[in-house]
Amino acid sequence: MEAVPLVACITDFGSEDSYAGALRGVLAGGLPRGSIIDITHDIPSGDVRRAGLVLWEAQPSFPQGTIFLVVVDPGVGSDRRAAIFRCPGCDVVCPDNGVATFLLERFPEFEAVEIQPEQIGAPPLSNTFHGRDLFAPAAVQLAAGKPLSAFGPVLSSPQRIPLPRFQGQADGGWEGEALYSDHFGNIITSIGRISYDFRELTPWIRTGARGGKIHPQAHVKLGDGSSIPTGKTYSDAGSGAGRIAIVGSSGLLEIASWQSHAGTDPTLKPGAEIRLVSPS
Numbered sequence: 001m002e003a004v005p006l007v008a009c010i011t012d013f014g015s016e017d018s019y020a021g022a023l024r025g026v027l028a029g030g031l032p033r034g035s036i037i038d039i040t041h042d043i044p045s046g047d048v049r050r051a052g053l054v055l056w057e058a059q060p061s062f063p064q065g066t067i068f069l070v071v072v073d074p075g076v077g078s079d080r081r082a083a084i085f086r087c088p089g090c091d092v093v094c095p096d097n098g099v100a101t102f103l104l105e106r107f108p109e110f111e112a113v114e115i116q117p118e119q120i121g122a123p124p125l126s127n128t129f130h131g132r133d134l135f136a137p138a139a140v141q142l143a144a145g146k147p148l149s150a151f152g153p154v155l156s157s158p159q160r161i162p163l164p165r166f167q168g169q170a171d172g173g174w175e176g177e178a179l180y181s182d183h184f185g186n187i188i189t190s191i192g193r194i195s196y197d198f199r200e201l202t203p204w205i206r207t208g209a210r211g212g213k214i215h216p217q218a219h220v221k222l223g224d225g226s227s228i229p230t231g232k233t234y235s236d237a238g239s240g241a242g243r244i245a246i247v248g249s250s251g252l253l254e255i256a257s258w259q260s261h262a263g264t265d266p267t268l269k270p271g272a273e274i275r276l277v278s279p280s
Contacts, residue, residue: 004035005065005091005143010054011131012043012072022132023071030140046074048099049161050180053188056102057250059090069139070094077127082115082134083155086148093139095130098161105163105205116152163205164190165273170212173277174201176253178268186234186248186256187265189274193251198230201276204251215278220245220255223273228255245276 007027013019020041027036039058043051051072059068066089073080073095081096087107092100096114104110115138117125125133138151168174176190193204194214202211220228230245231237237244237258243265248254253276255268 004032005067006035006037006062007031007067007069007139007143008037008039008058008062009041010039010043010051010058010068010070010072011041012045012047012051013041013131015041019129019131022129023069023136026132026136027069027140030137031143035143043072046072048072048074048097052099052102052161053179055092055099056106059103059106062090064089066090067139067142068092068094069135070099071131071135072099073097073130076130080159081155082117082130082138083158084113084115084138084142084148084151085158086111091142093135093142095135096155096159098159100158101160101163102205104158104160108206111148112155112158113148114152114155119150119152120146163207166190166203166205166207166209168275169210170201170214173218173275174209175273175275178255178270178272178274179252180270181268184256186254187268188248188250189253189255191253191274191276192247194247194253195251196247198232198247214276217279218276219279220253221275221277222267224267226267 024036051070055068055070070092075097083094083096085092085100087110094100117134120138120141122134122137164179165177174191179188179190181187194201198214200213203209218230228243228245234256237256243257245253245255
């Protein structure tokens, strides 16, 4: 018997209320034990960009055929469309609000359909909980092998969110921005993808930045003119530098502080200018 794909969940439902449990309950009603994985239910409320980044970061760790159920849906109940995106090796069930933007940068060749509730036999939809009433039933049917075309019409011109700032090339360095602070207080930036040996950069989004070799003595400059050295591990910040720039697990440039939260630094708030430059 053919294995049922994993369904991996990303939401902003949190853990204090019934919402994440109700979503999992619908999935459990149609999927075998062990086929549901929670990536996170702690996306900041309504933060579509953060959810899209988490999807982009997590996707390579999952097996071929995984269905990602991403429900961060500030437009629930409005005329925003419900979508399934089929990318090489995975599907994404989500509102068409731009949450798939970064994954579509990775996989520019994709298929997309608009989910029609009547075509999946969805129960009457509440105005506030399409995660339970529409997206989870769609994910169950997709996992059961329902063809993409049976969910609804082709979705043309899917919504995209603005890409973060990321420009430059090896000769003059690269300019990006702080994206967010992770659970440990490390600042994830838009500069990447960088090889783990910190020698080469290949753009991860199509913003005009060009890849190339990174100077061995490259360092980071912030908008206030201060500099941060590069290193290999978080502990390198403890050698006296205080702050260090390293390559994170997803290949994006990260900034860490020694035994403190870099996320509390006002010069590193989301949107702050970050540059990776060669010695002058």
